[in-house]
Amino acid sequence: MKEEKAWYENDSWWQTMAPILFPAARWKNTAAEVSRLLQLTGLKPGATVLDLCCGEGRHSLELARHGFHVTGVDRTSCFLAKGTELAAAEGLEVEFVRYDMRHFCREKSFDAVINMFTSFGYFENQEDDYRVASNTYRSLKPGGIFLLDLMGKEILARIFRERDWLRIDDTIILEERKLSRNWGWIDAHWTLLKGSERHEVIVSHRLYSATELVLLLQTSGFTTVDIYGSLDGSPYDHAAARLVALARV
Ligand SMILES: C[S@@+](CC[C@H](N)C(=O)[O-])C[C@H]1O[C@@H](n2cnc3c(N)ncnc32)[C@H](O)[C@@H]1O
Numbered sequence: 001m002k003e004e005k006a007w008y009e010n011d012s013w014w015q016t017m018a019p020i021l022f023p024a025a026r027w028k029n030t031a032a033e034v035s036r037l038l039q040l041t042g043l044k045p046g047a048t049v050l051d052l053c054c055g056e057g058r059h060s061l062e063l064a065r066h067g068f069h070v071t072g073v074d075r076t077s078c079f080l081a082k083g084t085e086l087a088a089a090e091g092l093e094v095e096f097v098r099y100d101m102r103h104f105c106r107e108k109s110f111d112a113v114i115n116m117f118t119s120f121g122y123f124e125n126q127e128d129d130y131r132v133a134s135n136t137y138r139s140l141k142p143g144g145i146f147l148l149d150l151m152g153k154e155i156l157a158r159i160f161r162e163r164d165w166l167r168i169d170d171t172i173i174l175e176e177r178k179l180s181r182n183w184g185w186i187d188a189h190w191t192l193l194k195g196s197e198r199h200e201v202i203v204s205h206r207l208y209s210a211t212e213l214v215l216l217l218q219t220s221g222f223t224t225v226d227i228y229g230s231l232d233g234s235p236y237d238h239a240a241a242r243l244v245a246l247a248r249v
Contacts, residue, residue: 006122006124007201007202007203011076011077011078014078014079015078016192017190018056018078018079019168019171020168020192021055021117022055022056022058024169026058030058030062033062033116033231034059034062034063036231036232037059037114037147037231038066039232040147040228040233040244041145041147041246043068043111043112045066045067047068047069048071048109048112048141049063049068049069049070049071049111049112049113050071050072050110050112050114051063051070051071051073051114051116052073052101052113052114052119052132052136053074053115053119053120054072054073054080054083055083055117055119056079056082057072057080057083057084057086057087057096058116059116060072060087060094060096061090061092061094064087064092064094070094071094071095071110072094072096073097073101073104074096074098075099075100075101077098080096101119101132102123102135104135104139105135105139106139108141108142109141110141110144111140111141111144112140112146113136113139113140113144113145113147114148114149115146115148116147117149118149118150118151120132120148120150120208121150121205121206121207121208122205122206126206129206130220133146133219133222134221136220137222138221140249143248143249144248145246145247145248146217146222146245146247146248146249147244147247148245148247149231149243150208150242150243150244150245151242152213152236152243153183153208153209153212154209154210154240155241155243156207157183158238160177162176163176163177170195172192172193172194173191174190175190176188176190176191183207184206185204185205185207186204186205187202187203187204189201208243210227210243213243213245214227214245217245217247221249223248223249224247224248225245225248226247227243227244227245228240228242228244228245228246229241229243230242230244231244
């Protein structure tokens with residue numbers, strides 16, 4: 001019997017979800033995100049940055065506009081093709097590489113690695129999350145930083161709803177959510193309605209609390225890990241919007 005691919009290994013999953021994940025409003029917000037990211041990290045133009053799980057290159061392109069040397073890594077070819085096309089149209093130099101985040105490693109090559117918009121925690125076996133973190137550690141130069149931006153477990157506990165209807169551009173979406181494995185995972189079932197088209201997709205990923213993420217990063221070699229509640233550097237408290245970790249080699 002043919003084994004089913006995991007959702008994140010399925011190109012058609014990403015193709016179906018692209019308009020929902022990367023609508024115009026999210027692209028528009030990217031410049032503000034990058035400016036907060038630069039303030040939080042203190043990164044200066046000219047530095048080498050790896051955008052791990054870069055998608056269509058929202059952050060890669062914006063960082064290149066600021067004068068950073070950017071490598072964007074992602075598994076999904078159509079996203080990399082779009083990033084490459086957008087970079088060419090603007091005359092920006094970004095190296096886009098098709099690679100699985102579990103295996104990408106370039107020893108001591110980057111001043112910073114970023115992993116944005118909940119692009120971590122997808123793998124069934126948690127050893128793979130550890131592998132990503134330790135490969136990232138090895139890819140960083142001495143003094144390098146790793147910035148992760150996730151939906152934190154504590155935030156989800158505060159805002160959790162079993163279902164929501166939403167509209168993104170011309171698509172109406174029903175998102176139904178369940179928690180599983182003792183709050184270890186979130187399993188979501190999305191129904192997308194666009195004109196006469198109907199798609200159903202499933203997404204399931206591991207949830208990290210701040211302390212679980214700190215433990216993973218420290219175990220993977222990082223010496224210090226600071227946690228924030230948003231890219232603006234606010235505390236990770238009852239009002240946090242995101243789980244942002246800034247880990248240092
Ligand atoms: C939620 S999207 C975020 C994209 C981008 N960081 C952004 O903020 O626009 C997650 C990305 O992870 C990529 N991805 C999923 N599994 C991956 C893997 N095993 N290796 C590399 N990239 C992966 C997907 O193709 C997708 O582009």
